[in-house]
Amino acid sequence: MERRPMDLAAYTERSRTGPCFVCAFLSGDPDHRHATVYEDDDHVAFLDRYPTLPGKVLVAPKAHVEHVVAGLDEGAYTRLMLLVREVALAMESAFEVERTYLLSLGSQQGNSHLHWHVAALPPGVPYEQQQYHALMGENGVLVPTPGEVESLAERLRAAIRDRRRAG
Known part of the structure; x- marks a missing residue:
């Protein structure tokens, strides 16, 4: 997969002044398409539009929640975190993995909809290219072809289905 520099200025502008990317995606806005890997009544998991690692997924509640802890009651928080775990375990079965990173990013100033990476x-x-370095758009983003996106999404969907059937 090719890695290219990321247009950080355009990304920052879109993040800070554009519509909520999760809500726009869920409403079907064609400018905010993502490949869905899992969806239920309350949550969605989809491939990151600007992946820094192959198959990077974002997991979010469908409701526009902005605070990772205070924005959810204990039950909603637990259900979301169990889904994050399930996606991570599916990812580990679908790809060769040394470590799985889980982060919740965003702020009131941009990308405010709660989501987990x-x-x-x-x-x-x-080692010097791991951890935050591996996750920072400043170090370039992968540009998968449409076929690669669909292949990654299908591998993850199948891994999630397999885990659900087994569990």
């Missing part, structure tokens, strides 16, 4: 670090990445 689930990213699989492939084996063999030099």
